[in-house]
Each structure stands twice: as structure tokens, then as C-alpha cells.
Amino acid sequence: MRQHRLICLGLISILIGISVMSSCVNPGTPATNSAANTNDAAGFLGDAEKRLLDLNIKFSRADWVKSTFITDDTESLSAQANTDLIAATTELAEQARKFDGQNLSPDEQRKLKLLKLSLTLPAPKDPKEREELTKIAASMEGDYGKGKYCPDGENGKCLSLGDLEEIMAQSRDPEQLKKIWSGWHQISPPFRKDYVRFVELSNKGAKEMGFKDTGAMWRSKYDMEPDAFAAEMERLWQQVKPLYDSLYTYTRHKLSEKYGKDVVAEDKPIPAHLLGNMWAQTWSNVYPLLAPATGDRGYDLTQILKSRNTDAKQMVRYGESFFTSLGFEQLPQTFWERSLFTKPADRDVVCHASAWDVDFDKDVRLKMCVQINEEDFTTVHHELGHNYYQMAYASQPFLYRDSANDAFHEAIGDTIALSVTPAYLKQIGLIDKVPEQSADIGFLLNRALDKVAFLPFGYLVDQWRWKVFSGEVGPNDYNKAWWDLREKYQGVAPPAPRSEADFDPGAKYHVASNTPYARYFLAAILQFQFHRALCREAGFSGPLYQCSIYGNKKAGEKLKTMLAMGLSKPWPEALKAMTGEDKMDATAIIDYFAPLKTWLDEQNAKK
Ligand code: X8Z
Ligand code: ZN
Numbered sequence: 297m298r299q300h301r302l303i304c305l306g307l308i309s310i311l312i313g314i315s316v317m318s319s320c321v322n323p324g325t326p327a328t329n330s331a332a333n334t335n336d337a338a339g340f341l342g343d344a345e346k347r348l349l350d351l352n353i354k355f356s357r358a359d360w361v362k363s364t365f366i367t368d369d370t371e372s373l374s375a376q377a378n379t380d381l382i383a384a385t386t387e388l389a390e391q392a393r394k395f396d397g398q399n400l401s402p403d404e405q406r407k408l409k410l411l412k413l414s415l416t417l418p419a420p421k422d423p424k425e426r427e428e429l430t431k432i433a434a435s436m437e438g439d440y441g442k443g444k445y446c447p448d449g450e451n452g453k454c455l456s457l458g459d460l461e462e463i464m465a466q467s468r469d470p471e472q473l474k475k476i477w478s479g480w481h482q483i484s485p486p487f488r489k490d491y492v493r494f495v496e497l498s499n500k501g502a503k504e505m506g507f508k509d510t511g512a513m514w515r516s517k518y519d520m521e522p523d524a525f526a527a528e529m530e531r532l533w534q535q536v537k538p539l540y541d542s543l544y545t546y547t548r549h550k551l552s553e554k555y556g557k558d559v560v561a562e563d564k565p566i567p568a569h570l571l572g573n574m575w576a577q578t579w580s581n582v583y584p585l586l587a588p589a590t591g592d593r594g595y596d597l598t599q600i601l602k603s604r605n606t607d608a609k610q611m612v613r614y615g616e617s618f619f620t621s622l623g624f625e626q627l628p629q630t631f632w633e634r635s636l637f638t639k640p641a642d643r644d645v646v647c648h649a650s651a652w653d654v655d656f657d658k659d660v661r662l663k664m665c666v667q668i669n670e671e672d673f674t675t676v677h678h679e680l681g682h683n684y685y686q687m688a689y690a691s692q693p694f695l696y697r698d699s700a701n702d703a704f705h706e707a708i709g710d711t712i713a714l715s716v717t718p719a720y721l722k723q724i725g726l727i728d729k730v731p732e733q734s735a736d737i738g739f740l741l742n743r744a745l746d747k748v749a750f751l752p753f754g755y756l757v758d759q760w761r762w763k764v765f766s767g768e769v770g771p772n773d774y775n776k777a778w779w780d781l782r783e784k785y786q787g788v789a790p791p792a793p794r795s796e797a798d799f800d801p802g803a804k805y806h807v808a809s810n811t812p813y814a815r816y817f818l819a820a821i822l823q824f825q826f827h828r829a830l831c832r833e834a835g836f837s838g839p840l841y842q843c844s845i846y847g848n849k850k851a852g853e854k855l856k857t858m859l860a861m862g863l864s865k866p867w868p869e870a871l872k873a874m875t876g877e878d879k880m881d882a883t884a885i886i887d888y889f890a891p892l893k894t895w896l897d898e899q900n901a902k903k
Contacts, residue, residue: 324616337404344388344411345694349656351381356654364636366438366644375434379427382419385411389505392462403864407695410863412766413517414695417810418510428746429497432490433810439487440808445479455479457574458639458647458665465572465581465671469686470559477569484802491802492771494810495764502765511765512811513711514758518701521867525793529814529882532821533755533785536748539889542896543748544787547571547579549903552588565789568782577789577806579745579751580671586741588895593738594731595718597670601726606764608637608666611673614724615680618712622845622852629656631683639665648805649675651682656697657690671701674713674746681709689862696826698863700870703818708859710819711826715844723846740841741894747820752785753894759785760801761813775800822871824884829875830854840888 353582355377362374367507389412400408417433419426432575446454455463455476487700498510507513515522543752544566551570552560560566572581587593601611606786609632616627628803639647649664660683666672699705718739731739760781763769775794778801782788794800801807824840830851831843845851856875868878 298539337398337400337408340391340395341404341407341411341695344392345407347384348381348388349694350880351384352375353655355381356652360652360654360661360663362434362438363441363646363650364640366441366646371434372431373437375427375430376424378417378434379419379423382415382417382430383423383426385415386419386421386501386505390412396540406451406864407693412505413513415501415505416514416812418498418505418507418513420497420500423503425497425500429494429501432494432497436487436490436802437646437809438644440483440802440805441648442644443480443483445476445482447475447479456639456647458667458689461574462667465669466571468585469789470555470567470570473569476790477574480574481798481800481803482807484524484799485797488771488774488799490808491774491799498810499765507708509765511762512757514814515762518605519868529755529817532818532882533751534879534886536751536821537725539744539748539886539893540751542893542900543744545900546896547582547586547745547749548787549900551582554585559620565783565787567672567791568788571749571788575749575753576782576786579749580660580742583742583745586745588737588741591734591737593718593742594735595727596817597673597721597726598668601673602671603667605892606668610667611666611676612637612662612680613670614673615676615712617724618677618715618846620682621847622855624851624852624856626688627680627683628660630658631660631662634659635662637662637664637666646809648809649679649688651679651686653686653697654681656686656694658687660686662865668871674710674716677713677716678706678709681705681707681712684708685859688856688859692862692864693811696862696864699816700858700861700863700865700867702812703822704867704870706815707820707823708747708828708855710823710853711830712845714823714827715846717842717844719842720844720846725845736841737892737895740889743841743893744889747824749821752787753782754813754820756781756785757801757804757806757813758817761807772796818880821885822880823881824888825871825877825881828884828887829877838886840890841891 330609346550355374358370358377362370374648392408392411395404395408417429419429433791442739444454444456445460446452460476460480464473466472467476495510502508502510502513505513507516512522518525518528518530548560548562548566551566552562554560555570560570566576570582571579573579612635620626636645639645646663647665647666649662652661652663653659654661662679662683664672666676682705685699685705686697708727718727718730719734722730760769760778763777764774773796775796775798779790779794790800791815805811806813827843828840830838830845833854834843834848834851836843836845853876858870861870863877867885871880872878
């Protein structure tokens with residue numbers, strides 16, 4: 297978080313924001329020093345950066361302790377540190393207005409703009425309300441982190457989210473899956489009321505800062521008008537929708553074959569508990585049900601990792617060694633000493649993976665309850681992408697220590713993971729031989745079940761939140777609006793009857809923790825654009841899905857150059873530096889999966 301610099305939360309945004317923030321505990325402290333009272337923009341910014349760096353570090357430390365040891369006390373300490381950070385940011389953003397219309401350097405203008413946009417959680421100026429908001433934010437994330445399902449009541453054995461996800465991935469018993477799905481979705485109704493108040497207070501803060509609402513503020517962070525950004529998202533969705541539709545039709549047909557027409561009807565949405573994932577956001581766990589009769593991909597990475605007794609640390613080492621092969625440094629010793637890789641037995645932690653930049657310099661960390669499977673093998677690369685980005689921009693001025701936009705932060709590690717090809721696995725000794733070409737469809741199908749299946753989910757989470765923040769969807773319709781969107785975009789339906797007593801959006805981490813989600817949709821598209829550019833740089837000329845940039849220093853150099861730019865330039869310039877293109881573009885993901893699309897359309901025509 298950067299705001300935390302938790303980057304699962306990314307952005308400067310982070311910068312402000314995410315979960316917690318707090319009030320001016322110390323009203324006697326001058327908000328800024330003398331430069332605040334002069335018209336010297338450079339002096340003002342220098343002071344602001346110093347002050348924000350200090351408050352961000354304090355918040356990061358408090359939030360790290362909270363996230364790795366959830367108690368009332370640690371929640372309170374983190375909320376307080378967040379209040380202080382938000383208070384200072386709000387105040388500085390307001391003071392920055394005095395430079396409006398002045399003749400400033402492009403850098404000064406950019407920094408002032410970033411300052412005004414930096415909060416993910418805008419809060420009211422009223423200290424009491426601000427504190428109320430940061431407390432709610434901390435407690436919702438804490439409640440999510442503590443969430444469990446106890447099938448036999450409080451005195452029986454309870455299942456953590458990790459346990460539940462494992463069952464969702466492996467069970468093929470629809471009744472058991474429904475029970476597990478419903479069990480997890482019981483964690484969020486207790487904070488539904490809090491969420492209503494959270495929206496109210498955060499919107500108040502956004503309005504005081506000159507935005508229509510919190511959603512409009514989030515959409516303003518992309519170097520374009522907020523409406524243009526929403527249109528850009530829709531343009532990209534329309535580009536990829538035909539690919540999703542082909543995958544969806546094939547998947548529904550195979551699930552209907554497996555479970556029967558009473559459970560999966562071919563003219564109805566797919567029940568959301570049958571796709572191998574709690575949120576039906578990635579589907580590769582049901583790959584075995586969908587694998588082509590001829591042309592299976594030929595290896596099972598989960599089995600390989602388990603059979604070798606790979607441990608959590610070794611999983612992280614695999615990720616690190618990919619980056620070092622590109623010419624990046626090894627992770628600092630403190631990373632290994634301070635990170636959390638496994639779920640502690642004796643306390644509650646926020647298990648959702650995140651990469652931290654505690655001091656905005658070298659104190660990077662990973663917090664993840666690593667499970668030994670292919671999904672987490674990929675997630676480790678995802679998280680280390682955040683950490684390597686953080687280290688690459690550490691020498692930028694503080695306000696530029698973030699990614700070009702938040703989707704860039706999310707896309708880097710995934711770009712690297714696209715290079716985890718069979719040829720790469722052979723090179724590092726995880727498989728003995730590269731499967732025949734006939735295995736390519738299986739490989740691509742497995743990958744599409746993660747990357748393509750994710751797209752509508754990535755798109756709809758913030759469609760929901762934008763409507764909630766704008767008031768288009770009120771508290772009486774929270775759950776209905778959520779499922780309307782899930783049916784419209786993903787084509788899934790809830791496995792059990794729902795009502796407004798439920799709060800299903802809150803059973804997703806990013807809603808409970810106030811982490812924006814549009815970033816993941818964009819990252820799912822951008823990572824293929826990055827991959828295409830790096831493969832070109834590496835001189836690879838075969839099909840995109842066969843390219844691995846492992847060991848290629850030229851590609852590594854190209855990547856490093858972009859990462860080091862941080863947030864210093866509008867994102868189209870960063871994109872151009874790496875890809876030569878200045879627009880986000882879905883042709884790379886479409887090219888990557890082109891052979892699979894042809895195959896899926898053939899299968900769908902045969903039904
Ligand atoms: O939250 C994450 C990362 C941390 S930034 C593990 N992801 C999204 C999710 O889990 O919903 C990665 C892809 C989507
Ligand atoms: Zn991430």
C-alpha cells in the first residue's frame with residue numbers, strides 16, 4: 297500500500313489512502329512550514345514532500361503491524377496514523393490551490409496536481425468525521441482479514457479464506473461448493489452498515505476537495521478527464537468482449553456436461569460457485585474439466601511444486617531469480633527478514649497478498665500467505681513486480697515515487713509471469729521436456745481461464761463502486777446492483793437466494809479495504825502490450841504466447857528504464873518509452889490468444 301505503500305494498493309494514491317488515515321492528532325503542529333505562506337512553489341513542494349514522506353512511513357509501519365497482527369489496538373494505531381496522513385494531505389492540497397494560474401514549471405504543476413489527486417480515501421475536514429472514517433476503514437479491512445466460516449458453529453473447526461479457496465479450487469461437489477461459497481459470504485453483512493457510512497463520509501471529503509464524489513476522484517487520476525477515462529475502459533472492454541464470449545460459451549457447455557443441465561443450463565448464467573474461485577474471477581482451477589480431449593497442456597505446475605516439497609520462501613526465490621536474470625538486483629536482506637510468507641497459526645493477519653514499500657527506499661516487503669500451487673507461483677511474480685517497481689523509482693522525488701498509473705503497478709509482475717512458458721520451466725528444471733506443439737491449445741486455454749476470464753470481473757467491481765459513490769445505487773440496492781453487474785458482464789449468477797440483508801461486494805477484499813479495482817482490468821490488457829514490446833526488444837519473432845524474456849538483459853534494460861521513471865511523466869509517455877505506443881490497446885492480448893479463439897469458435901460451432 298502506498299498510501300500505504302502497500303501496493304496492493306498502489307499509487308500515490310496510496311499515497312493516501314487506502315485504508316486508513318486519520319485526524320490531526322496534533323493540531324498544534326504547523327501543517328507546513330514557512331514555505332506554505334509564501335508563493336514559492338518549489339519551497340512549498342519540497343516541504344510537502346518531506347512531510348508526506350515522514351507521515352507515510354509512520355502510517356506504513358503502523359499498518360504493517362496491523363496487517364500482520366489484527367487486534368483492536370493495532371487497528372486503532374493504524375487508523376490514527378492514517379488520519380494524520382490524510383489530514384496533512386488534505387491540508388496541503390488545499391494550500392496548493394494558491395498556486396493555481398501561476399506560471400510554474402511543468403514539474404511543479406505536475407506535482408501540485410498529484411498532490412490534489414493523491415488520496416484514495418478522501419476524508420472530511422472535520423477531525424471527528426475524519427477519525428470516524430479512518431476507523432471504519434481499518435475495521436472493515438480487519439473484519440475481512442479475520443473472516444472465517446465455521447461450518448459446525450463457533451465451537452467447531454473454523455475455515456480461513458485460504459482453506460475455503462482451496463476447497464473452491466478442488467471440490468467438484470456442487471452442494472459442498474455452495475456451502476463454502478455461502479459460508480464465506482456471511483463475513484460481510486456485519487459491516488454493511490459501516491460501508492454505507494464510509495461512502496457518505498468519503499464522499500463528503502471528496503466534495504470538499506472539489507470532486508463530485510470519491511469515484512469521480514478515482515477516475516481523475518489517469519491524465520485525462522474522468523468521463524474520458526470511463527469511455528476508455530468501455531472501449532477496451534468492447535475490444536476484448538468477443539474473446540471472453542467465446543471462452544464463456546465453451547466453459548458453460550463443458551460445465552453443463554459435467555454437472556448436468558439442471559445445475560448448469562446452457563441458456564442461463566453460470567452459477568458462480570462452479571468456476572473454481574470464490575469470486576469466479578479466474579477459472580484455471582477448473583481447467584481439468586475443460587481440457588481439450590487431445591492437446592492437454594502436458595504438465596501440472598501445482599503437482600510439480602508440491603512433489604518437490606517447495607516451500608514458501610523457495611516460491612519467492614523463483615520470482616526473484618527471474619528479475620535478476622533480467623539484470624535487476626537481488627532483493628535486499630531486509631526483505632527476507634521482514635516479510636511475511638506464511639499464515640501464522642496464532643494470530644489473525646490480512647492474508648490478501650500485498651507488496652510494501654515501507655520507507656519508500658529499500659525497505660520493501662511481501663505480505664502473503666503463500667500456498668504451494670501454480671496460482672500463488674504467479675502471484676509471487678505479481679507481487680515482486682510491485683517491489684521491483686518500488687525500488688526502481690526510489691530515487692525520484694517523493695511525489696513521483698509511484699507507477700505511471702496504478703494499472704502499471706499491477707501489470708509489471710504479471711508481464712514477467714507471462715514469460716513463465718513451458719520452455720522457461722524446462723530451462724529452470726521444473727519440467728523435463730517441453731510438450732509437443734499439440735499441447736499449445738491446452739496451455740493457452742489454461743492461461744485464458746485466468747487472464748481472459750478475469751476481464752469482466754476486473755471491469756465491473758468499480759462499475760459498482762462508481763455507482764455507489766455517485767448515489768446512482770443506494771444502500772437499498774447494493775446487493776441487487778452487484779448481481780446485476782455480475783450477470784451483465786461475467787454472465788454468472790449467485791448459487792443461493794440473495795437479498796439486501798447480504799453484502800456480497802464486501803466479501804471481496806478490495807471493497808472491504810477500499811482498494812480501487814479498475815487498475816486490474818487495465819493491467820490485464822496492458823501486461824500483454826508490455827509483453828509484446830519486451831519480446832520485440834528481445835528479438836523474439838515467434839507466436840507471442842511462446843515468448844519468454846528470461847535472461848534477456850536488453851528487455852530488462854527497457855523495463856528498468858520505464859520503472860525508474862515512476863510517476864514523473866504522464867503515463868502515455870511511460871508507455872511510449874517501453875512500447876513505442878501511447879495508447880492502451882487490446883490487440884496484444886487478442887493476438888496472444890488468437891489460436892485459442894479460433895479453436896474455441898470451432899468447438900462452440902460443433903455443439
Ligand atoms: O489483489 C490482487 C493482488 C495484489 S495487488 C494479489 N489482485 C487482484 C485480486 O486478487 O482480486 C491480482 C489480480 C486481481
Ligand atoms: Zn498487485
